[in-house]
Amino acid sequence: MSSYVNNLVEKVGKYSKDKAQKFRERMEELIQSGKYEELPAVAKEVDEFIAEYKLNVQDLNRRVRELKGLLVEATKIGYDIREYAKELKEVLSNIKDIREAIKKVGDIEEKIRKSIEKLEPRLLFSLDIKGKVDNRYQAKINVRNEGDVDAFNVKLVVNGELKTEKPVEINVVKKGNEEIIDVFLLPGKGEEIEIKGEYERFDGKKYRSAERVKIELKKKGFHVEKNKSKIKCSFCRGTILPGMDIVICDNCGAVYHLPCARRAGKCVKCGTLFNFE
Structure with missing residues (x-):
């Protein structure tokens, strides 16, 4: 047993x-x-x-x-x-x-x-205007990740006083790092600029964040281009021939001879001041 x-x-x-x-x-x-x-x-x-x-x-x-x-x-x-x-x-x-x-x-x-x-990416944005080229502003968008994990598939849109033509895309912003993106911004509306961001966590969970910035733009009120066809000057009503420099109002698009724009000092159609400094 x-x-x-x-x-x-x-x-x-x-x-x-x-x-x-x-x-x-x-x-x-x-x-x-x-x-x-x-x-x-x-x-x-x-x-x-x-x-x-x-x-x-x-x-x-x-x-x-x-x-x-x-x-x-x-x-x-x-x-x-x-x-x-x-x-x-x-x-x-x-x-x-x-x-x-x-x-x-x-x-x-x-x-x-x-x-x-509980881990989340957290993006902060800032904007630095470098100058103006024709009717566009050259700028740098600084994207900083102060979260716990990387941010993926980042899409940025700028609206307000200046705006992006299309969303700015970044594949990844690693945690603790920053990305600086060169962009051209167009004149928009308002007195503030808002940068909106959409991005994802490692598992596809989506996040949104936004920053409002106020930048003192030294506005010319116009931009200069080469004329491409016969048009009339909004000030003197004379003909502007192709190949001549023309001044175009940033606000309403009125067209001037360069000397006429200097003489007028502002747009005769909408009143936008022309700053030639």
Whole structure:
């Protein structure tokens, strides 16, 4: 009978020494009480325990693989995983109850996911006007990421006193870094400039931010181009021949001989001042 008990205990001991000891105590108690007929039921429990344990081992291995994959992904986005990796190592090196180990691995995964969910990119914008070329302003847009993670698929639009012709696109602005983009801006409306940004996190979650800036533009009120066809001067009503320099009002588009614009000092149609300084 002792060999029967030892065999069962040995089978369980491969998976859990604590459980094996409990089975031994139960079977020895049954033998001492003469309840031999109950031993087969205990043997059945042993088989059920081993089968369940093997399933739990598979579940634990799967969860550990998933957690390790999550740790790798967290590392890629610059998240510090050392605390969680240490915690996982401690769990796996001291397994007494496999179901408890599964729970602890699940708890670690949940903590990481909650922490990652809080990570956000945060873009700040500023604008520096460098000068004017014809009817466009040469500018630099500074994009700075003060968030926790990189910002992807960034799209910027400038509106207001100056505006972009089309959205400015940046593939990625890494956390803690800045990107400086050269752009040409067109005259718009209003006295302020607003820079709006749309961007994404590593998982595609979308964000928006905006900055309002006020810049004192030294406005000429006009721009100069080469004339391309016969047109009339809005001041003297004379003909302006192709190839001549013409002054075009930035506000209404009225056209002048260059000397006529200087003499008038402003647009005779809309009143916009012409600054020739």
